[in-house]
Amino acid sequence: MFTGLIQAMGQANIGLGGVAIHSPHFLATVRPQPGDSVAVDGVCLTVARLEPWGFQADVSPETMARCTMGHPTAARTMVNLEPALRLQDRLGGHLVSGHVDGLGEIVAIKRQPRSWTVEINWQDPGFGRYVVSKGSVAVDGISLTVARCSAGGERFSAAVIPVTWGETTLKNRQVGDLVNLEADLLAKYSERLLGLKRPQTTSHQEQSISQAWLQEQGWR
Template identity: 85%
Template sequence: MFTGLIQAMGQVNIGLGGVAIRNPDFLATVGPRQGDSIAVDGVCLTVARLEPWGFQADVSPETMARSTMGHPKAARAMVNLEPALRLQDRLGGHLVSGHVDGLGEITAIERQPRSWNVDIRWQDPVFGKYTVSKGSVAVDGISLTVARCSAGGERFSAAVIPVTWGKTTLQYRQVGDWVNLEADLLAKYSERLLGLEPPQPISHQEQAINKAWLQEQGWS
């Protein structure tokens, strides 16, 4: 589990079945161990091997197909890094699982006096139902607040403050680039629970308790 508050950036090298993340300072600061979870552009990866320059992780075909890691431009790109949330940590962003729902395309980037406005379109519009104004969304692992969205939620805008812009890979993104998107975890669980039939109460026998019933149950 993560918060969407990026702690560092690193360079990714994607090979056959795995990735290598280069950032020795991240290792010194965070001190990950083999088996730890690290969010890489919002994708939860397990540290397979530690190296002096960073770490290596294995990537499944499902992750490659669902995230930007399967895109050619990601081969040597800069990525956002966040270690897993500890129970005693502050939840400054929102609950992020690191399980990417799908891709989004950046359709516009506009510089504002004190922020940047980024417009994004879900590749699969079905996920738009989880996008609501003032709700949360993870973009390449970054916890952002939806400023505006279309009626179906398939298109939305997020305002990015200078601190977030300067400390994440958003500063390198351009119109037409693809990003990893994860919808609000609480929204997905709520949909799942509301879509299920309510639990049925335990049925009670309406048969009257009388002498004949007691004898049938073994009472004399």
């Protein structure tokens, strides 16, 4: 589990079945160990081997197919890095699983007086139902707040403050670039739970809460 608060950037060299992350800063400050989980542009990967310059991780075909790592332009690129959340850590962003839902395309980047606005289209519009104004979304692993969205949520914009812009790969992105998107985890679980049908109960099992029932249960 992650929070979407990026702690370092690194250079990813993507090969057949794996990725090498060059980031001496991440290595020195986070001190990852083999077996640790790291979000790489929002994709949860496991550290396979440590190197003097960073670490290497294996990537499954399923992961490559769902994220920007499988895109031809991603063979050598800068990525956002975040170690897994510890139970005692503060949740400064939002709950991010590191399981990318799909890709989005940056359709506009606008410079504002004290921020930037990034507008993104889901490639699969079906995930737009999880996007709401003032809700959360992970863009390349970055926890962002939705400023505005279309009626179906398939297109949304997020305001990016200078700190986030300067310390993540967003400053390198251009219109037309693809990004990894993960919808709000709580929204997906809520949809799942609300969609489940309640089991049928017999008249014997079905009870209503009344004053008499509460007294029978020991409430006075």
